[in-house]
Amino acid sequence: MQKLDINGTVHQVDVDPDMPLLWVLRDVLGLTGTKYGCGMALCGACTVHLDGVATRSCVLPIGGVSGRRITTIEGVSQSPAGRKVQAAWAALDVPQCGYCQSGQIMSAAALISSNHAPSDADIDGAMSGNLCRCGIYSRIRAAIHRAAADAGESS
Amino acid sequence: MSARRLREVSRRDFLRGAGGAAGGLIVGFTVPAATRWGAMAARAAAPAAPAAPAAGPQLPPAAQAAEVNAFVKIDPTGVVTLVMHKSEMGQGVYTGLVQLLAEELECDLRRVRIETAPVAAVYNNPVFPLQFTGGSMSISTSWNPLRLAGAAARTLLIEAAAQRWRVAPESCRAEQGCVYGPNGRKTDFGRLAIAAGKLPPPDPKALRLKPSSEFKVIGRSIQRVEIAGKIDGSGKFGLDMHLPGMLRAVLARPPALGSTLKSLDDTAARAVRGVVTVITLSAGVAVVAQNTHAARKGRDALIIDWQPGPGAALDTERLRLDYQTLAATEAPVIARNDGDVGPLLRDRAHRQLDALYEVPFLAHAPMEPLNCVADWRPDRCDVWTGTQMQSLDQAAAAEVAGLRADQVFIHTLLLGGGFGRRASPVSDFVRESVALSKRIAKPVQVVWTREDDMRGGWYRPQWANRLRAALGPDGRPAAWQHTVVGQSIVAGTVMQGMALKGIDPTSVEGAQDLPYAIPNVRVGLHSTTAPVKVLWWRSVGHSNTAFAVESFIDECAAAGIDPMAYRRALLSERQPRHRTVLELLAQKSGWTDPPAAGRGRGLAIHESFGSVVGEVAEVSMEDGRPRVHRVIAVIDCGTAVNPHMIAGQMESAINYGLSAALYGEITFADGRQAQANFDTYPVVRIGEAPVVETYVVPSAEPPSGVGEPGLPPIAPAVANAIFALTRKRARRLPLIRDGKFTA
Numbered sequence: 001m002q003k004l005d006i007n008g009t010v011h012q013v014d015v016d017p018d019m020p021l022l023w024v025l026r027d028v029l030g031l032t033g034t035k036y037g038c039g040m041a042l043c044g045a046c047t048v049h050l051d052g053v054a055t056r057s058c059v060l061p062i063g064g065v066s067g068r069r070i071t072t073i074e075g076v077s078q079s080p081a082g083r084k085v086q087a088a089w090a091a092l093d094v095p096q097c098g099y100c101q102s103g104q105i106m107s108a109a110a111l112i113s114s115n116h117a118p119s120d121a122d123i124d125g126a127m128s129g130n131l132c133r134c135g136i137y138s139r140i141r142a143a144i145h146r147a148a149a150d151a152g153e154s155s
Numbered sequence: 156m157s158a159r160r161l162r163e164v165s166r167r168d169f170l171r172g173a174g175g176a177a178g179g180l181i182v183g184f185t186v187p188a189a190t191r192w193g194a195m196a197a198r199a200a201a202p203a204a205p206a207a208p209a210a211g212p213q214l215p216p217a218a219q220a221a222e223v224n225a226f227v228k229i230d231p232t233g234v235v236t237l238v239m240h241k242s243e244m245g246q247g248v249y250t251g252l253v254q255l256l257a258e259e260l261e262c263d264l265r266r267v268r269i270e271t272a273p274v275a276a277v278y279n280n281p282v283f284p285l286q287f288t289g290g291s292m293s294i295s296t297s298w299n300p301l302r303l304a305g306a307a308a309r310t311l312l313i314e315a316a317a318q319r320w321r322v323a324p325e326s327c328r329a330e331q332g333c334v335y336g337p338n339g340r341k342t343d344f345g346r347l348a349i350a351a352g353k354l355p356p357p358d359p360k361a362l363r364l365k366p367s368s369e370f371k372v373i374g375r376s377i378q379r380v381e382i383a384g385k386i387d388g389s390g391k392f393g394l395d396m397h398l399p400g401m402l403r404a405v406l407a408r409p410p411a412l413g414s415t416l417k418s419l420d421d422t423a424a425r426a427v428r429g430v431v432t433v434i435t436l437s438a439g440v441a442v443v444a445q446n447t448h449a450a451r452k453g454r455d456a457l458i459i460d461w462q463p464g465p466g467a468a469l470d471t472e473r474l475r476l477d478y479q480t481l482a483a484t485e486a487p488v489i490a491r492n493d494g495d496v497g498p499l500l501r502d503r504a505h506r507q508l509d510a511l512y513e514v515p516f517l518a519h520a521p522m523e524p525l526n527c528v529a530d531w532r533p534d535r536c537d538v539w540t541g542t543q544m545q546s547l548d549q550a551a552a553a554e555v556a557g558l559r560a561d562q563v564f565i566h567t568l569l570l571g572g573g574f575g576r577r578a579s580p581v582s583d584f585v586r587e588s589v590a591l592s593k594r595i596a597k598p599v600q601v602v603w604t605r606e607d608d609m610r611g612g613w614y615r616p617q618w619a620n621r622l623r624a625a626l627g628p629d630g631r632p633a634a635w636q637h638t639v640v641g642q643s644i645v646a647g648t649v650m651q652g653m654a655l656k657g658i659d660p661t662s663v664e665g666a667q668d669l670p671y672a673i674p675n676v677r678v679g680l681h682s683t684t685a686p687v688k689v690l691w692w693r694s695v696g697h698s699n700t701a702f703a704v705e706s707f708i709d710e711c712a713a714a715g716i717d718p719m720a721y722r723r724a725l726l727s728e729r730q731p732r733h734r735t736v737l738e739l740l741a742q743k744s745g746w747t748d749p750p751a752a753g754r755g756r757g758l759a760i761h762e763s764f765g766s767v768v769g770e771v772a773e774v775s776m777e778d779g780r781p782r783v784h785r786v787i788a789v790i791d792c793g794t795a796v797n798p799h800m801i802a803g804q805m806e807s808a809i810n811y812g813l814s815a816a817l818y819g820e821i822t823f824a825d826g827r828q829a830q831a832n833f834d835t836y837p838v839v840r841i842g843e844a845p846v847v848e849t850y851v852v853p854s855a856e857p858p859s860g861v862g863e864p865g866l867p868p869i870a871p872a873v874a875n876a877i878f879a880l881t882r883k884r885a886r887r888l889p890l891i892r893d894g895k896f897t898a
Contacts, residue, residue, distance in 0.1 A: 016428055019448045027403065027446035032395035033388020035571070036447075037522055038605040042833040045522060073388030089386050093378050093799055096807060097245030098385030099392060099522040099571025124842035131833060133522045133572050134245045135810025136803060137844035 002062060006031070007075025017063025022046045024062050025072060033073035033102045037131070044130030047103035048072050054110035056129070073102035081113035081151060088147035096134035104130050104140055112148045179348035180311060182227040182304045226304045227256060229312070233332060233345025235260065235267045240278035241297075242288040242543050243381060244521075244573035245807070246862040247800035250380045251294050252301055254796055258372040259305030259364065262344065263332035269380065271567045274549045274560075283650075285546040289578045289691065291764035291860025294796055298857050302364050310357040315350035316342055367794060367855040376799030381569070392569045393541035394602065396528045401598040402431055404591055405450040406439035407457050408607055411826035412466025412686045416440065416459065423456040433457070434594050438587040443595060447602050466686030467826040471617060474685060474823075475513060478619035478640045482511060486638050486679025488656065490663040494675035496625075499634035505625035508710055512622065512703035513887045515820035517615035517692055518836060523571020524608040527588035530598035535562045538585055541570035543578035547649065551582035555589040574811070575691035576613060580648035583613070606831040614821050615692030616641040617685075620666075620703035624711050631725065632711055634675040637666045637703065642689045643682045644696075657682065661691065665700030665867065670733050670762060671708065671725035687823070693811055694863040697763040701867030702816075702874070702888065705759035709875045710884065718758050718875065719746050732791045733760060735852055736769040743850050744771035744787040754784065755880025759868035764860025766792040770809070770868040772845070774876035780896045781877050783813060783845040786869065791852035793859045801861050802849040808865030809847050814838040816870035818889050 004011045004024070013028050020039075025031040025048070034057060037045030041056035048057045049071035076082030085108045088094075095101045104127070111118055111126040118126070123144050132140065228236040237256055241248045253267050272278050278286045281296050309329050316334040317324040319342075327336045333343045367373075384390025409415065421433040424442055429449025434441045442453035499505055527540040529552070536556040542548050545565045553560045570577055579585075588601040603611060618641035625634040643659035645651045653660060658680055660667075666678045692698060712721035719741050726733045737760060741747070750756045753775050760769040773785040788805045795801055818837040822829045830836040874885045883898035890896055 015446075015448075019446075023446055023448040026395075027448070030397060031388075032391075032397070035392075035522070036394065036524070036602075038832050039451075040605075040832055040834070043522070043605075077387065086386050090378070090382060093376075093382065095245075095379065095382060095385035096247070096803060097243075097522065097570060097572045098381075098390055099569075101385050102388045105386065127841045131522065131838060131840065133520060133574070133811065133838065134803075134807045135814075135839065135844060136807060137810065137839075137841040138806060138846060139803070140841065 003066060004062065004070060005068070006070045007072060008078065013062070015062065018061045021048065021057040021060045021062050021065060021070070025057065031072055031074055035099055035102055037100070037103075041129070042131075043100070044103040044107060045100050047106040047130065049106060049110055052110065052113065054107045054126070073106060076106060076109055079109065079113065081147075082109040084147040084150045085109045085112065085143070088143040088150065092139055092143045092146065094136060094139045094143050096136055100130060100132045104132065108140070108144050108147065112144065112151050116148055116151055118144060118148055179231055180229040180308055180352040181225045182308045226301065227260070227308055229308060229344055229348045229351070231345050231348050233266055233343050233348070235262045235344070236270050237267060238272045239269045240272040240286060241293045242541070242567055242570055242573065242577075244288070244541070244543070244570035244577070246293075246804060247379060247797060248288065248293045250377060250800060251796050252297055253380055254372045254375070254377060255294070255297055255301040256305045258370060259302045260309050261329035261331065264372070264377060266332055267380070274545045274565050279546065285544070287546060287578055288543045288573070289575065291863045294858045295765065295860065303359070303362060306362045306364060307357055307359070308351075310362060311351040311354050312344055312347045314354055314357070315347040319350065373794065373796050374798070376797055390569050392523055392571045393528070393539065394523055394526045394571070396539040396568060396600065398528065398530060398598040401528065401600055402443050402445065402595070403447045403450050404441045404443045404599050404601045405447065405454045405604060406436070406441045406587065406601065406607065407454050407459055408439040408611065409464070410461060411463060412469055412823070413464025413826070414461040414467060415464055417462040418460040420458040423458070424453040427453040427456055432595060434591060436587055436590050438583070441587075441591050441601070443591070443599060450602070451604065463826070469686055469823045469826045471516065471822045474617060475619070478513070478617070478683070479511060481640045481681045481683065482619045482621035482638050486681055488658050488680050488682070489677065490658050490667045490680055491676055491678040493677075494634075496634040496636050496675045496677040499625040499675055500623055500636060502625060505627060505633060506714070508622075508624045508626065508707070510622050510707055510710060510886055512620040512706060514618050514699050514702060515822065515888060516617045516687060517815055517819045518609045518821050518830070519572075519574040519576035519692055520609060520836060520838065521570070521572025521574055521576060524605050525576070525584040525603040525611065526600060527584045528598065528600045529585070529588035529592035531556055531589060531592035531596070534558070535564065536589060536592070537564045537566065538589065539566045539568055540585060541568050541573070541577055542585070543570070543573045543575070544580075544582065547580060548582045548585045551586050552589045555586050556593060574693045575695070578691060579613065580650055583611070605833070609831055609836055610828045612688040613690040614687060615698060616644065616689040618699040620699065622703055622707040624707065626711060626714070630711075630714055630716055632671070632673045635669065635673045636677045636679075637669070638679045638681065639663055639666055639700070640681040641683060641699070642685055642687070644689050644691055646682065661696040663696065663700070665697040665761060665763060666704060668762065669704060670730050671722070672727040673725070686826070693808065694763055694866040697761065697863070697867040698812070698815070701759065701761040701763075702870040705761060705868065705871035706874050706884070706886065709757070709871070709878065713878070722758070722760060732767045732852075733762070736760060736767045736789045736791050739850055739852060740769040740771060740787060740789045743789065743848065746771065755876040755878070757872045757874065757876025757879055759871040759875060761864075761867040763864045763867055766790055766859045766861065766864040768805075768864045768868055770872045772869065772872040772876045774873055774880060776880060776896075780891055781817070781873060782843065783873055785846045785848070786872070787848050787850075788865060789850045789852065790861070790864065791854060792861050792864070793854050793856040795851045795854070796858055798851060801851055804861045805849040805865040806847040808863060809869045810839050810844050812866040812869035813845070813873065816873055816888055817891050820889050820892070
């Protein structure tokens with residue numbers, strides 16, 4: 001039995017410690033907002049926050065996350081940065097198919113919570129691990145700038 | 156299928172009346188049994204069948220079996236439900252179709268709900284008699300039906316209000332979900348729905364559709380209607396489906412083309428915690444488990460000996476050489492033959508150009524790997540998946556399930572990208588799930604790992620093109636010959652009726668309809684056979700032919716003539732849309748100004764799916780590799796229903812096409828793919844994505860395709876830009892192989 005702190009709620013799960021957090025979230029806890037894309041930390045669809053840091057959950061065995069604070073897309077609106085990013089995503093109508101968007105939003109929220117005025121290069125650095133096959137990168141970039149501007153104004 | 160053909164689907168084809176029901180107003184359409192095409196007719200609905208939920212295990216059979224299938228329902232609370240017969244895979248079809256309906260219905264956009272349609276002939280595409288989403292024709296084929304449905308419903312609502320107020324209907328109007336009458340009278344659609352549902356259907360001849368000058372919703376960049384679930388994680392994609400008691404399965408699939416199971420030792424797999432059983436299917440060995448992780452672990456523990464099959468020798472490098480040899484020979488079938496190219500192509504007085512263009516097999520690699528949930532019972536089977544091809548999936552599932560088609564219920568969830576892969580003529584991902592559920596008599600989700608998805612077959616064909624031209628003294632081609640070599644996508648599938656006289660139109664589209672005014676044109680085809688399964692991939696044949704044609708026309712121009720001016724001179728008055736696109740493109744790209752230092756500019760223009768798109772790419776070379784900085788795109792897609800979505804689809808198609816142009820290839824050696832995941836099949840990431848500026852040609856013509864037409868021009872535009880910069884002509888895709896650019 002393992003305790004997991006997810007979005008401020010403690011869950012107890014009885015699974016092998018080698019099970020990646022992604023599958024615990026999706027198959028065991030029913031938190032399906034976090035997506036499976038590659039299983040090798042190549043695409044970023046599974047991005048969550050581990051103690052506030054963007055982390056690929058598909059290669060993260062849950063044996064190592066006890067006592068750590070996990071935030072998923074379902075809980076990202078609990079933070080100001082998460083809310084700003086979601087609001088910017090809505091304002092600029094960013095998503096297309098939407099499948100990569102949870103991961104994009106999690107990476108973006110982690111970025112602007114630590115960097116209130118990210119440059120394009122900062123965005124490239126923080127977001128290069130998140131693939132989008134719909135190719136809507138310019139809207140993602142614009143939304144991050146907008147979210148950061150909003151975050152700056154209210155901080 | 157051309158937009159011109161689509162535009163012939165007129166209102167008389169489908170509307171015979173509208174009607175209602177006790178539960179509110181339903182505007183339905185039926186297909187007369189004798190009519191093969193989707194000639195739709197609206198008629199009075201029988202008492203409303205219970206609304207079918209978009210997803211969920213309790214769907215009542217009656218909702219799907221109902222004789223009359225609704226497109227539009229208005230309930231007494233005023234909620235307008237659009238029964239959605241198209242799949243949302245990012246292209247914005249939910250939003251676009253809502254706009255078509257709302258323009259005529261005059262409803263409040265905030266009160267429109269989407270309900271995904273069951274499988275029924277009424278939802279078939281009017282061009283191909285199947286319920287599917289593809290070919291960039293959802294908007295064009297819905298343009299009249301949905302606006303007429305909206306107009307019919309509005310007419311009935313106004314009629315109901317007029318009767319209630321005892322005024323003439325002509326004195327009333329609808330706006331924002333309300334009907335307004337004389338002397339300040341006003342009531343909302345909800346209060347009128349039941350009365351309107353009891354009225355006889357309106358005479359369709361009396362329905363007048365708005366001219367474009369009166370559009371209020373069409374032409375506006377309204378927000379994506381399903382956006383909320385795509386921002387907060389609640390949107391349900393196929394992979395997110397869950398049923399009580401559902402198991403998850405991963406299959407060990409044949410590692411080489413055509414190989415089959417020789418021996419299996421599943422002892423270790425069955426010992427993995429969470430593994431429930433191991434079942435051998437024709438598609439592979441399924442490890443069924445409590446969760447996906449256990450299923451994957453179990454699969455890794457299988458010990459399997461595979462028997463090599465007929466594809467075990469496939470080598471794409473050898474296939475390439477075979478195609479080169481074929482390209483040098485006379486094509487057995489001719490798709491177009493204007494004049495006589497023969498003498499000119501042998502005439503020494505003409506400058507002779509001869510070039511070979513090659514493109515590889517490509518995987519679709521949607522972000523959401525393939526997956527499907529099936530729940531087989533002795534008397535019904537439910538399937539939940541993200542699919543583009545509901546009709547064929549239903550038929551395939553019925554066959555595997557041993558049930559009638561009307562006992563199979565396909566529930567369409569959101570698609571995490573489609574790009575053609577989810578429009579399978581054989582419904583591979585559906586069949587195996589149904590087979591497995593039937594074997595274990597439990598609901599099961601089959602999950603394709605990324606590697607399964609990438610190696611699971613069904614690729615864009617590998618193609619070779621030989622282009623020859625004889626240039627006259629004016630530098631213009633007097634003769635043009637294009638020989639296409641590659642596998643047919645439709646051959647051997649249920650779609651093979653599309654091929655006429657041995658010519659699969661998807662093999663020669665974009666070559667056969669060469670737009671340039673050249674007196675002698677010959678387009679030939681070698682349809683090859685290879686053990687690789689091939690499928691439509693965003694823009695289908697155009698993804699190949701545009702690269703060949705638009706690169707070669709640049710080669711023709713290269714003798715000192717500006718490629719923009721050269722194309723313009725070759726586009727006659729019979730190509731007004733091309734000329735307009737080119738003109739706008741020249742203006743918006745600043746074509747006549749020299750590009751920034753170190754940058755080259757390349758141009759391509761191509762018509763596909765009824766739309767004409769021109770693109771200018773600005774490219775530099777960095778560390779010996781091309782980098783695309785900026786793409787100016789101009790599209791003529793008729794009426795622009797939602798400019799934001801159109802710009803989004805252009806950017807999407809450009810980045811999807813750029814990923815393929817720069818990196819994309821599936822190669823085989825000994826029947827095995829070298830690529831498996833995004834490390835070996837790289838795609839464009841945020842730092843490499845160009846800035847895309849889209850301009851839409853103003854037009855009041857009916858809408859044409861948007862999802863695919865942005866793709867074909869990008870590869871040749873980039874290759875032409877590289878030539879402009881380096882004088883090196885890239886005639887083979889991808890441009891970057893083994894990390895290096897090679898021309």
